[in-house]
Amino acid sequence: MQRKITWLISLSIFALAIVLLGSSYYLHSSKNRETLNNQSQGEKEFLDFSDQKKKLPQASEEVSLVAVGDISFSRGVERMVKKQKDLNYPFLKIRDYLKSADLVFGNLETPITEGPEIPDFEMVFRSNPGTEQTLKQAGFSVLSLANNHTPNFGEQGLKDTFNYLAEVGIKFVGAGNNEQEANQPVYIETKG
Structure with missing residues (x-):
């Protein structure tokens, strides 16, 4: 069992x-x-x-972009340009490279406005009118103004910068007459 x-x-x-x-x-x-x-x-x-x-639709051509960092025509750069008697001096060695790109982007670290020469020890920057022509001749398509030195010369410095860049057809981002403009993207169409 x-x-x-x-x-x-x-x-x-x-x-x-x-x-x-x-x-x-x-x-x-x-x-x-x-x-x-x-x-x-x-x-x-x-x-x-x-x-x-x-x-x-297939893209028929490649588009090239060159992006650079801070661009400043203030302090020592301003004095070197005056010494060389050539506003294009800062870009002489790289201008052809920049112009070879379809789009060239940089960070403009200074307002473009009238004002005094800036001593080396100062932490405010300013570029003379005419800088916009140099930037255009170097091939810049769009510049960022979103940095700590663009507003160094106040509202007038900003407005001058906007106007000078617009006169030569350089687009800009990161600053504007109001917050909405400052936050607007820039669209650039190239090669379709």
């Missing part, structure tokens, strides 16, 4: 193990099917995107 009980217990444990293994397999395969379906959906979305991208 004890043998029969042992046999029934063993059979029950075996049956329970089979039920547990079968349930585990079923749950695992359901998750795999769900994962495969999700992957298939993801692959389908990617292929749809890829097909749509192929239908877009």
Whole structure:
């Protein structure tokens, strides 16, 4: 009798193990099917995107961009320009490189406005009128005015800078007559 009980217990444990293994397999395969379906959906979305991208007009030409850091015609640079008697002096060695790009971007670290010569130890900057012509001849397309020195000569210095840059067709970002203008992006279309 004890043998029969042992046999029934063993059979029950075996049956329970089979039920547990079968349930585990079923749950695992359901998750795999769900994962495969999700992957298939993801692959389908990617292929749809890829097909749509192929239908877009293809760019016929590359566009090149040169971006430079701080540009300052104040203090020592101003004196060097006067000594050389050439406003273009700061860009002489790189002007051809700058002009080879479709778009040239830089950070104009000074307002362009009338005012006194700035001593080396001063932490205010200013560029003389005429600087905008130099920047245009160097090839600059757009300048950032979003820095700590652009407002060094107050509202008049800012307005002068806006006007001088506009006169030569250089776009600017990061400053404006109000907050909305200062936050406006600049769009430049080149080569279609």
